[in-house]
Amino acid sequence: MNYKRFAFAIIILLIILTGVYFISDINNEEISQINNENNNNIAVKQSEGSEFLMNTLVRVRIHDENSEEILEGALSRIRDLEKVLSKTIEGSDIYKINLNAGNKPVLVDKRTYELLEEALFFAEKTNGSFDPTIGPLVTLWGIGTENERVPSQEEINNTIKKINYNNLALMDDYNVYLKNEEMSIDLGAIAKGYAADKIITYLNENDVESAFINMGGNVSVHRKKVDGSLWNIGIQDPDRTRGNIIAAVKGEDISVVTSGNYERYFTENGIRYHHIIDPDSGYPAKNGIISSTVISNDSSYADALSTSLYIMGVEKSFELVKNMDNINIVLITEDDKAYVSEDLKDKITFTVDELEVIYK
Ligand code: ADP
Ligand code: MG
Secondary structure (H helix, E strand, O other): OOHHHHHHHHHHHHHHHHHHHHHHHOOOOEEHEEEEOOOOOOOOOOEEEEEOOOOOOEEEEEEEOOOHHHHHHHHHHEEEEHHHHHOOOOHHHHHHHHOOOOOOOOOOOHHHHHHHHHHHHHHHHHOOOOOOOOHHHHHHHOOOOOOOOOOOOHHHHHOOOOOOHHHHHEEEEHEEEEEEOOOOOOOOOHHHHHHHHHHHHHHHOOOOOEEEEEEEEEEEEEOOOOOOOOEEEOOOOOOOOOOOEEEEEOOOOOOOEEOOOOOOEEEEEEEEOOOOOOOOOOOOOOOOOOOEEEOOOOOHHHHHHHHHHHHHHHHHHHHHHHHOOEEEEEEEEEEOOOEEEEHHHHEEEEOOOEEEEEEO
């Protein structure tokens, strides 16, 4: 092949590759991935796979002697979880609970029950800012669906009344009951974190050397990188397009989860309506924060809290997490400030100059 044709082929290939990168649902990401470095010089086998599951692009990379088998095991665990946790798949536990609301209790899978227990724990911790019975409000706004619209104040007032986690009853023997007919459960703010934790448990059971999981921007890393160094995980810049980071956090065995107003939203009359709903007002949360990141060794904590903190605002968020072990946070506000947990000081690097960084 002559040189020009070869160069042309390479350019086309690069265009295709970057195109694929940008259309995929990725925000938080591992830095070496962004820079396209690779670890090919290291003699541990590596397998990578992605699949659209739980409404998001799930990407898993396994470094291990049995990487192919482990990768398949990890993905199949998420497929199984989706079947019980999905709100829309007919016959799933959540589907059945919602269908039988106000009518009768439903016997669910142990995992569904466990996740609902966790969800109620966060609802209590956050005084209801996080509420797994947010379903009717999510449906009313329809954000990210073809039905998205700004509801009337009357509709909002009527719908708010249906949201109340105290009416979600976890009964004996894995029976779950929603006490009022018009209630529904939505686990969109916690299910991915729970799934990531299940993968990590599986990786530990199999003594896997190293792994990287990205569920639509929820990142979890297992142990260190294969070269023995720490992972470096980028936090998406809420003001710029996907792939641009605002900071990077170093660590091992951690999960980094961000909730932002840039993920799913629509705009009407210049106002952005996003998918994190404040159960008190019934409107998309508006408390000064445009992106909230939680770093924890537990991904369901990180997931549930990232959504909650977004709603709660800076002061209440720090108050809540200061008494929790192993939870560090990064809150970016609309006035270009980053409020960061003191403990992250030597682990985090900011990459944007305009940002004022305040450790708390
Ligand atoms: P993403 O799923 O885009 O990563 P989040 O983890 O922040 O983002 O979750 C947002 C989703 O959580 C919404 O799409 C909705 O399904 C659900 N949700 C919205 N508001 C609340 C709330 N106050 N409490 C619990 N879940 C919520
Ligand atoms: Mg969340």
